[in-house]
Amino acid sequence: MEGLTKSAALEAAPFGVRVNAVAPGPVQTAMLDRFMPDPDRKATALANVPLRRAGSPEEIADAIRYVGSGAASFMTGEVLRVNGGRTAA
Numbered sequence: 001m002e003g004l005t006k007s008a009a010l011e012a013a014p015f016g017v018r019v020n021a022v023a024p025g026p027v028q029t030a031m032l033d034r035f036m037p038d039p040d041r042k043a044t045a046l047a048n049v050p051l052r053r054a055g056s057p058e059e060i061a062d063a064i065r066y067v068g069s070g071a072a073s074f075m076t077g078e079v080l081r082v083n084g085g086r087t088a089a
């Protein structure tokens with residue numbers, strides 16, 4: 001995904017089009033509950049997230065809103081990782 005984002009950003013930049021991606025970590029949704037129905041397994045997985053919790057759908061939406069806004073007008077070819085610090089660990 002990262003390579004595709006960067007490649008598309010380079011191709012689209014001359015036309016003033018920005019291409020970015022948001023890469024979420026675990027998000028507290030029904031899908032997460034389906035993949036991890038066992039509370040102990042879920043707790044173990046979230047213990048590997050430095051913030052020790054799943055994100056909320058609203059937190060991911062906020063990141064997407066930022067990337068698509070004028071506040072990020074000089075941002076292209078980037079992957080914004082919204083994952084509670086998993087890639088920092």
